[in-house]
Amino acid sequence: MNTEIFGIVAMFIVTVGLAIPLGKYIAKVYAGEKTFLDPVFNPLERLFFRASGIDAKAEMNWKQHLYALLIINVIWFFLCFFILMNQGWLPFNPDGNPSMSPDLAFNTTISFLVNCNLQHYSGESGLTYLSQVAGIMFLQFVTAGTGMAACAMVFNAMKDRQSEKLGNFYDYFIKSCTRILFPISFIAAIILVFSGTPMNWEGKQTITTLQGDTVQVSRGPAAAMVAIKQAGTNGGGYFGANSAHPLENPTYLTNAVENILIILIPIGMVFALGYYLKRKKLAWMILGVMTIGFLMLLIPAVMQEMKGNSAITKMGIDQQMGSMEGKEVRFGSAASAYWGITTTVTSNGSVNAMHDSFTPLTGGLAMLGMMVNSLYGGVGVGFLNFYIFIILAVFISGLMVGRTPELLGKKVEAREVKIAAIIAILHPLLILAGTALAAYFTAHNTDMGYWYNGKASGWLNNPGHHGFSEMLYEYTSSAANNGSGFEGLGDNNPFWNITTGIVMLLSRYLPIIGPLAIAGLLAKKKYIPESAGTLKTDTSTFGIMVFAVIFIIAALSFFPALALGPFAEYFSMN
Numbered sequence: 001m002n003t004e005i006f007g008i009v010a011m012f013i014v015t016v017g018l019a020i021p022l023g024k025y026i027a028k029v030y031a032g033e034k035t036f037l038d039p040v041f042n043p044l045e046r047l048f049f050r051a052s053g054i055d056a057k058a059e060m061n062w063k064q065h066l067y068a069l070l071i072i073n074v075i076w077f078f079l080c081f082f083i084l085m086n087q088g089w090l091p092f093n094p095d096g097n098p099s100m101s102p103d104l105a106f107n108t109t110i111s112f113l114v115n116c117n118l119q120h121y122s123g124e125s126g127l128t129y130l131s132q133v134a135g136i137m138f139l140q141f142v143t144a145g146t147g148m149a150a151c152a153m154v155f156n157a158m159k160d161r162q163s164e165k166l167g168n169f170y171d172y173f174i175k176s177c178t179r180i181l182f183p184i185s186f187i188a189a190i191i192l193v194f195s196g197t198p199m200n201w202e203g204k205q206t207i208t209t210l211q212g213d214t215v216q217v218s219r220g221p222a223a224a225m226v227a228i229k230q231a232g233t234n235g236g237g238y239f240g241a242n243s244a245h246p247l248e249n250p251t252y253l254t255n256a257v258e259n260i261l262i263i264l265i266p267i268g269m270v271f272a273l274g275y276y277l278k279r280k281k282l283a284w285m286i287l288g289v290m291t292i293g294f295l296m297l298l299i300p301a302v303m304q305e306m307k308g309n310s311a312i313t314k315m316g317i318d319q320q321m322g323s324m325e326g327k328e329v330r331f332g333s334a335a336s337a338y339w340g341i342t343t344t345v346t347s348n349g350s351v352n353a354m355h356d357s358f359t360p361l362t363g364g365l366a367m368l369g370m371m372v373n374s375l376y377g378g379v380g381v382g383f384l385n386f387y388i389f390i391i392l393a394v395f396i397s398g399l400m401v402g403r404t405p406e407l408l409g410k411k412v413e414a415r416e417v418k419i420a421a422i423i424a425i426l427h428p429l430l431i432l433a434g435t436a437l438a439a440y441f442t443a444h445n446t447d448m449g450y451w452y453n454g455k456a457s458g459w460l461n462n463p464g465h466h467g468f469s470e471m472l473y474e475y476t477s478s479a480a481n482n483g484s485g486f487e488g489l490g491d492n493n494p495f496w497n498i499t500t501g502i503v504m505l506l507s508r509y510l511p512i513i514g515p516l517a518i519a520g521l522l523a524k525k526k527y528i529p530e531s532a533g534t535l536k537t538d539t540s541t542f543g544i545m546v547f548a549v550i551f552i553i554a555a556l557s558f559f560p561a562l563a564l565g566p567f568a569e570y571f572s573m574n
Helices: 002-031 038-052 062-086 102-113 129-157 169-195 222-231 252-277 280-307 332-345 360-372 381-401 414-443 464-479 494-524 540-564 566-573
Strands: 205-208 214-217
Touching: 002 129, 002 169, 002 252, 002 280, 002 332, 038 169, 062 102, 062 129, 062 169, 062 494, 102 129, 102 494, 129 169, 129 222, 129 252, 129 381, 129 494, 169 222, 169 252, 222 252, 252 280, 252 332, 252 381, 280 332, 280 360, 280 381, 280 540, 332 360, 360 414, 360 464, 360 540, 360 566, 381 414, 381 494, 381 540, 414 464, 414 494, 414 540, 464 494, 464 540, 464 566, 540 566
Parallel strands: none
Antiparallel strands: 205 214
């Protein structure tokens, strides 16, 4: 037990230790300062901008940033959709995998385009090598870079000055991909290759197991994809079992490396904010709020999984290793619970254990992490989500003390608060509306026709509270751009492919549009230097206010749904 606890504590300490210098480096990259990778990437970036005709030095306002972001995302959608619909006859398909159906291709394209990576297919049998590299791995780089570029624009808008010019989106985007995501992924891929993860273009290999069974083992360019799936908080597995697969995550060392990568850049972006704005206390306040929320989810989850499943204990089965159903022995219950929480407080969604097999309380805590969706969060977009709660906390604090709400010298007025409120409400609306629709069809055992081959109850493998949790988890994962799932749900059909695809689209772009608009509006306002009457936003008192706003919004919005699903299941078992 002590060894397992030491393992997860060590992973978190190493992550924070690496995130501090990484944050300083990220701040230098976005500020245009000299870094040690300039000799490598400066010529490459100049070549790209010269070939594309883009002037990387032309500064943009927030609307131009948004326009550029949306246009390139539309182009990527059609590119990936074409590949998935035609992968069966395209090259680099040694295993003869078929093309995707239109609804599955739509869901998969949207999923990876919005950095969600929800997979309604099994990785090694659902995609070809061309799809994995030119479609999926490409999107895992560029969508992560998109979120980081949007975050960099918000950093720029928070500076102590009045301006509509907020840097260049393409410059931020390219630097995010080349100078941050690529080096980290390259190092991680090397570690994975030397640990046994495949990196080749070979087809399936026939092997004989120790039990004498003959099986076909998939290979291919796995190491590169696994590295960026973790570093970019993407999460989509090369293999169907994701990071529970022995070739995708062979050892405890690779498990630690992959787990560190999940929250490395999200934490690094918080430190980058402090270095970029020269407001380190603000960064520590934000990190403190995020970490307290993270630990409130992590500690009970680890305790639950290490204690074991009470229903199995009643059967007289020894659980001295904890609840090991759906988990890998090489990782153990504690490291599996740690991964389960880190992957759901971010938009990563990769798994090293079956989340559907978590004890009910742990499953509910994983859902709550996605429902809050701002404790570390995804690369770039995690801070954007937290930024919304900062705006709301500033406004409420100003009302409470009778001062004009201000954030870093800029007055927060009705327009900014309305945008923040809409974005905050959007997340629970999409999750709860989708779940209510699916639950209605299931409860009435509706004949779904085109939408599902049979009656709606057929897509659930589990009845009662757990079945409801499976549907709630699916929409929560979609809305949080997470991608993990309670895999007892039959989701590869038009109903789930199309509805979750719509939820993913709305929950990706609207929460980016909102913070960009708020930051752009505030940047145009006159900068007012801090005075004795200024509400300070880098104090522990304000941190408590932000935490309270997050908790109240999450509690009021989601606790009733959680009470019907995982919490009801927990109490019924005890």
